[in-house]
Amino acid sequence: PNSYYMDPSDSLYEICHRVIRDMTQYGVCVLNNFLGKERGLCVLNEVLDMYRSGIFTAGQLVSNPASTEAQTIRSDLIHWIDGKEANCQYIRQLISQVDNIILRANKMANNGKMGDYVINGRTKAMVACYPGSGSHYVKHVDNPNKDGRCITAIYYLNLDWDVKRCGGLLRVFPEGTNQVADIAPIFDRMLFFWSDRRNPHEVQPAYDTRYAITLWYFD
Numbered sequence: 001p002n003s004y005y006m007d008p009s010d011s012l013y014e015i016c017h018r019v020i021r022d023m024t025q026y027g028v029c030v031l032n033n034f035l036g037k038e039r040g041l042c043v044l045n046e047v048l049d050m051y052r053s054g055i056f057t058a059g060q061l062v063s064n065p066a067s068t069e070a071q072t073i074r075s076d077l078i079h080w081i082d083g084k085e086a087n088c089q090y091i092r093q094l095i096s097q098v099d100n101i102i103l104r105a106n107k108m109a110n111n112g113k114m115g116d117y118v119i120n121g122r123t124k125a126m127v128a129c130y131p132g133s134g135s136h137y138v139k140h141v142d143n144p145n146k147d148g149r150c151i152t153a154i155y156y157l158n159l160d161w162d163v164k165r166c167g168g169l170l171r172v173f174p175e176g177t178n179q180v181a182d183i184a185p186i187f188d189r190m191l192f193f194w195s196d197r198r199n200p201h202e203v204q205p206a207y208d209t210r211y212a213i214t215l216w217y218f219d
């Protein structure tokens with residue numbers, strides 16, 4: 001699915017129409033320039049301040065099967081927020097913007113269902129940081145066993161991210177095709193995909209600090 005470059009003049013209607021179309025056709029939707037540079041930078045700065053304050057919890061330790069020594073690579077570091085915390089006003093605005101799109105798209109989609117779901121809630125926001133040095137996330141399905149999560153929404157915050165230099169590519173392996181969707185975690189990019197077995201995906205080793213904010217919507 002070629003990603004869509006948003007324009008500040010895009011109406012909520014147009015954005016939702018695009019989300020519905022891509023989710024229905026590909027199960028994946030990419031929106032670039034989601035908040036615009038200024039507000040995107042405000043969100044990034046809130047995340048950087050959070051990270052520097054050290055409240056992120058240690059990610060899983062993954063032993064590095066490739067190497068012989070028992071070197072372990074720390075993978076994702078995460079922190080859950082509901083957006084009402086202090087110094088999170090721009091993250092809160094991001095969350096409500098995504099809520100508006102999902103809930104409106106849900107209404108607009110045929111018979112009030114996007115896919116086969118009637119979305120009625122979401123998780124808190126998970127701020128994730130891959131601290132470079134090869135940190136990655138092995139191929140997985142977010143919701144393999146019907147835990148209620150149906151849409152994964154990820155907002156990327158990485159300025160001047162060059163996958164050739166920094167790695168950290170998100171590769172989605174949509175079920176039923178040998179086509180993969182390669183999504184670079186570039187600044188101000190918004191990504192939606194079905195959370196279930198239709199979209200196995202992996203985060204390839206990152207060699208720079210890589211930030212993202214994820215929301216899971218459930219029915």
Ligand SMILES: O=C(O)CNC(=O)c1n[nH]c2ccccc2c1=O
Nearest residue numbers: 076078128137142170185201203212
């Ligand atoms: O950052 C990305 O591009 C994709 N990211 C993921 O697929 C992803 N999926 N599930 C998780 C569960 C716990 C902590 C981090 C994660 C995580 O980064």
Ligand SMILES: [Fe+2]
Nearest residue numbers: 140141142201
């Ligand atoms: Fe995932």
